[in-house]
Structures are given as C-alpha cells and as structure tokens.
Amino acid sequence: MRKYRVVADQLLDEIAQGKYKDEDRLPTEDKLMAEHNVSRNTLRSAIDVLVDKSILYRVQGSGIYIRKPVYPDTITINSIRGFKEEFKNKETHSEVIELEQLPADKEISQKLQCEIGTPVYFVHRMRYIENEPFSIEYSYFNKTIIPYLGREIANNSIYSYIENDLNLSIGFADKYISVEKLSKMDSSHLQLKEADPSLVIEETVYLTNGTLFNHSRVIHNYKHAKFFALAKNW
Amino acid sequence: MRKYRVVADQLLDEIAQGKYKDEDRLPTEDKLMAEHNVSRNTLRSAIDVLVDKSILYRVQGSGIYIRKPVYPDTITINSIRGFKEEFKNKETHSEVIELEQLPADKEISQKLQCEIGTPVYFVHRMRYIENEPFSIEYSYFNKTIIPYLGREIANNSIYSYIENDLNLSIGFADKYISVEKLSKMDSSHLQLKEADPSLVIEETVYLTNGTLFNHSRVIHNYKHAKFFALAKNW
DNA sequence: TTGGATTTGTGCGTATGTATA
DNA sequence: CTATACATACGCACAAATCCA
Numbered sequence: 001m002r003k004y005r006v007v008a009d010q011l012l013d014e015i016a017q018g019k020y021k022d023e024d025r026l027p028t029e030d031k032l033m034a035e036h037n038v039s040r041n042t043l044r045s046a047i048d049v050l051v052d053k054s055i056l057y058r059v060q061g062s063g064i065y066i067r068k069p070v071y072p073d074t075i076t077i078n079s080i081r082g083f084k085e086e087f088k089n090k091e092t093h094s095e096v097i098e099l100e101q102l103p104a105d106k107e108i109s110q111k112l113q114c115e116i117g118t119p120v121y122f123v124h125r126m127r128y129i130e131n132e133p134f135s136i137e138y139s140y141f142n143k144t145i146i147p148y149l150g151r152e153i154a155n156n157s158i159y160s161y162i163e164n165d166l167n168l169s170i171g172f173a174d175k176y177i178s179v180e181k182l183s184k185m186d187s188s189h190l191q192l193k194e195a196d197p198s199l200v201i202e203e204t205v206y207l208t209n210g211t212l213f214n215h216s217r218v219i220h221n222y223k224h225a226k227f228f229a230l231a232k233n234w
Numbered sequence: 235m236r237k238y239r240v241v242a243d244q245l246l247d248e249i250a251q252g253k254y255k256d257e258d259r260l261p262t263e264d265k266l267m268a269e270h271n272v273s274r275n276t277l278r279s280a281i282d283v284l285v286d287k288s289i290l291y292r293v294q295g296s297g298i299y300i301r302k303p304v305y306p307d308t309i310t311i312n313s314i315r316g317f318k319e320e321f322k323n324k325e326t327h328s329e330v331i332e333l334e335q336l337p338a339d340k341e342i343s344q345k346l347q348c349e350i351g352t353p354v355y356f357v358h359r360m361r362y363i364e365n366e367p368f369s370i371e372y373s374y375f376n377k378t379i380i381p382y383l384g385r386e387i388a389n390n391s392i393y394s395y396i397e398n399d400l401n402l403s404i405g406f407a408d409k410y411i412s413v414e415k416l417s418k419m420d421s422s423h424l425q426l427k428e429a430d431p432s433l434v435i436e437e438t439v440y441l442t443n444g445t446l447f448n449h450s451r452v453i454h455n456y457k458h459a460k461f462f463a464l465a466k467n468w
Numbered sequence: 469t470t471g472g473a474t475t476t477g478t479g480c481g482t483a484t485g486t487a488t489a
Numbered sequence: 490c491t492a493t494a495c496a497t498a499c500g501c502a503c504a505a506a507t508c509c510a
Contacts, residue, residue: 002497028475028476029476038499039498040499040500040501041497041498041499041500042497042498042499044476044477045498052468054406057405057406057440058476059442059443059444059475059506059507060442060475060476060477060507061475061477061505062443062474062475062507063474063475063476065444070408071410077311077463077465078312078465078466079465079467080465080466080468169467171291171466171467172291172466172467173465173467174288174302174464175463175464176461177433177460178456178459179413179433179454179459181431197413197414197432198413199411199412199413199433203465208293208294208487209293210291210299220413222412222414222431225412225413226410227410227412228409228410228411229408229409229411229463230406230407230409231314231406231407231409231437232312232313232314232405232406233313233314233315233405233406233407234283234287236477236478238479262494263494263495264494272479272480273479273481274481274482275478275479275480275481276479278496279478294494294495294496295488295489295493295494295496296487296488296489296493296494296495297488297493297494297495298494298495442506443506470510471509471510472510473508473510474507474508475505475507476507477503477504477505477506478502478503478504479503481499481500482500483497483498483499484496484497484498485498486494486495486497487493487494487495487496488492488493488494488495489492
C-alpha cells in the first residue's frame with residue numbers, strides 16, 4: 001500500500017485508541033516525520049486524508065488537532081459506501097424485490113449517459129437495520145461495464161462485488177438530496193403512511209477512470225435517516 | 235493571493251468560458267505548468283482545489299477531465315455559504331423575526347461548547363427566494379467571539395460581516411441532515427401545512443483556528459430544498 | 469507590546485511508480 | 490511493448506500565522 005495511506009491508517013488507529021486524547025492534538029509535523037520515517041510531503045498527504053474525513057483540522061502556526069467525533073448512527077454523505085460501512089456494528093440486511101435485465105429507455109439512457117437500448121440491470125431493493133425498514137433503492141447498472149449481476153450478489157453488497165470480484169475501482173459520486181412525500185407503494189414498504197416525509201438521494205456513481213456505471217434513487221425512512229457532511233469555506 | 239489559487243481561478247474562468255469544451259479535458263500537467271509558469275506541486279494544488287469543488291476529476295495515466303455541471307438551483311452542502319452564493323442570480327432576502335442577546339442555558343452551552351451563562355446572540359430569520367419562503371433559521375453566536383450583532387447585519391449577510399468587518403476567518407462546519415414533520419409555527423412561516431415534510435440541517439461552524447462560534451438549525455421548505463454533495467471512495 | 473521561536477502553508481526541483489493509451 | 494500522463498515520494502527554502510517569553 002502507498003506509504004501515505006499506511007501513515008494515515010496508523011494515525012487513525014492511534015487516535016481511535018485515544019493516544020492523543022489528553023491534548024486533542026497531534027505531535028508536530030517534524031516529530032511525526034521522524035516517527036514514521038517519511039518526508040514532509042508524504043506526512044502531509046497522510047494528514048490530508050484525515051482532514052478530508054473530518055478527523056483532524058490544521059491551524060497554521062499552531063498545530064494539528066483532533067475533531068470531535070461525528071454523531072454515531074449517521075451516514076457520511078461524502079463517502080460512497082454508506083449503508084453497511086456506517087452501520088457495521090448493527091445487524092443490516094437487504095431484500096431484493098426485483099432484479100431484471102432490460103434495454104435502457106430514454107430516461108434511463110440519460111441517467112446512465114448511454115445509448116437507448118443499451119442493456120442495463122435494474123435492481124429494486126429494501127434495506128433493513130435491526131429488521132427495521134431503512135431505505136428503498138431503485139438502481140440501474142450499465143451492463144456494458146457490469147457484465148453480470150444476480151440476486152445472490154444483490155442480497156449481499158453489490159459494491160464489494162464490483163470492487164473485489166470484477167476488480168473495478170469505484171471513484172466518485174454525485175448525490176442530490178431532497179425531500180418528498182411518500183407514494184403509497186413506498187410508504188407500505190417502509191411501514192409508514194402515505195404522504196409521510198422521506199429523504200431522497202439520487203446518485204450517479206463513476207469508476208476512478210470517470211466511467212458512469214450506476215444511477216440510483218434511494219428513498220429513506222425519515223425516522224432513521226441522519227446524514228453528516230463536512231463543509232469547507234473555499 | 236497564493237499562486238495556486240490564482241491558477242485555480244484562471245482555470246475556472248477558462249472552463250466557464252468553454253475553452254476546453256470540445257475535449258472536456260485539460261492540457262497535460264506539463265503544458266499547464268509551462269503555461270502558468272508554476273512548478274508541478276503548485277499546479278497540482280490548483281487542480282486539487284477544482285477537484286474538491288467537483289469541477290474536475292483526474293485519471294492516472296490518462297488526463298484531467300471536466301465534470302458535468304451540477305444541476306442549477308441546488309445548494310452545495312460541502313460549502314459553507316449556501317444561500318446568497320448559490321442563488322446569486324435570483325432575488326433573495328432575509329427577514330429577522332427575532333434577534334436578542336441572552337446568557338447560554340445548558341442546551342445552548344453544549345451546542346456552542348461554552349460555559350453556561352456565556353453571552354450569546356440568538357437570531358431567528360426567514361430566508362426568501364423570489365419572495366417564496368425558502369427556510370427558517372434558528373442561530374446562536376458566541377458573543378465572546380462575535381462581539382456585536384444587530385438587525386441591520388442580520389438583514390444582510392452575517393457571514394460577510396464576520397469575514398469582512400470583524401476580519402475573522404471562517405474555516406469549516408459540521409452539518410447534520412435529517413427530515414422532520416413541520417411544527418405548526420414553522421409551517422405557517424413557510425406557508426405550508428402542519429406535518430408537511432421539511433429538510434433540517436443542524437450545523438456547527440468553526441473559524442480556521444478551530445474556534446466554535448456558531449450553531450444553527452435551518453428548516454427548509456421541502457418544495458425548494460435541493461442539495462448537492464460530492465462523494466469520494468476513500 | 470514586541471520580537472523571536474515554533475509550526476503549518478506555499479513553492480521549487482527531481483526521481484521513480486503506476487495506470488492508461 | 491512503449492510512450493504518455495498522473496501519483497507518490499524525497500529534499501529544501503521561505504512565507505505566514507501563532508505562541509510565548
């Protein structure tokens with residue numbers, strides 16, 4: 001693994017274990033460089049990772065400080081794998097309501113930026129946490145990029161299949177967040193009432209090489225949907 | 235201004251003017267270095283800025299590409315100043331419902347991480363876009379850090395007052411996003427019905443030196459609240 | 469209050485690794 | 490397989506913000 005990632009992981013471990021909790025502050029860059037045997041740039045790349053993750057913040061002339069931890073049971077919206085990762089200390093499972101292969105119609109082709117008629121997989125899934133309905137997912141995958149998708153995969157994690165089995169590298173995603181009143185069908189799936197609130201995230205997901213491979217619309221149970229985002233003052 | 239920021243701004247301008255729209259791709263790093271007379275590190279810092287803003291993405295071995303533009307009329311959740319900035323092509327205004335100075339009670343002191351009794355400003359504002367109610371803001375400012383706040387400021391932009399007049403540097407913010415049913419009072423302010431959906435953002439805002447100075451709870455009209463976030467696969 | 473020491477931020481140069489074309 | 494282009498890593502110098510005597 002890249003050196004700066006190793007250092008980032010080590011620092012993350014140390015922070016998690018409370019090594020710096022008295023000070024809420026890391027040693028100086030010079031000390032960390034010596035400790036981890038890396039150059040200044042490499043160390044700073046490692047710190048960058050943790051700053052992006054909102055674990056640390058830096059103050060010029062002063063030091064590198066540890067942030068207050070994010071509230072538990074919230075999904076970090078700037079991260080791609082929300083569900084299983086964020087709730088790994090809880091029981092989570094998925095239920096595939098529908099999975100089929102079909103040719104892209106006009107709407108789907110626009111969302112997946114592909115030709116009309118391109119074969120795509122459509123997945124309709126429910127997500128549960130501790131057996132409580134958490135979200136409904138309507139998802140399309142471009143079959144040109146994801147050549148196969150089956151129920152056994154969708155019951156587990158599609159993303160870990162894509163990364164570990166297909167050996168593709170997921171890069172980034174656009175997410176649009178809005179609020180809607182639930183349709184009758186969605187409300188029954190979520191065990192809520194029609195016209196109850198829901199938090200809707202539409203996301204477009206790309207490989208690291210910029211290829212668009214997935215578009216999803218995820219409808220969240222308003223009672224459980226709590227998201228976190230870090231904002232910067234550009 | 236810092237060199238890498240100048241380069242970032244120049245590139246942003248060029249992109250906005252469609253200079254690269256045929257290719258959707260920037261010249262190589264080597265060419266950009268020569269063009270802007272900067273070192274590789276400086277150029278890469280400039281590109282980093284635009285990648286963070288989801289303007290560009292990089293593909294190792296291939297090039298630097300221009301992203302599809304974000305939908306208009308959405309608020310970038312990873313940016314701190316949402317309202318006036320994102321809707322600067324529209325008429326926006328604020329209406330101060332309440333502005334008072336008071337000592338922090340237990341709840342406020344926890345949210346502002348200060349002692350009970352610390353003087354704080356409380357601001358209750360409505361935000362309008364094209365004269366449509368957009369959001370309700372309940373905001374607390376630590377008076378130790380923000381020594382004065384008046385109605386004439388709150389009618390305008392509190393943040394520009396803090397940065398330009400008080401000369402403080404706003405750094406970063408934590409945002410928690412959730413969905414709630416509207417209370418009777420909030421619904422009337424938003425000209426909606428009681429129990430209608432709303433998107434709620436609780437944010438804690440820090441100066442660049444890590445000082446917590448503001449906590450806000452902002453309740454958005456579900457008909458207009460559209461947010462955007464860029465997610466990375468860490 | 470000032471000024472020096474400390475600490476992070478910016479910028480330059482160079483070499484090598486790795487993914488893509 | 491080779492060339493191209495971005496990614497990582499090293500070292501150095503100076504700027505700017507903060508801290509402290």
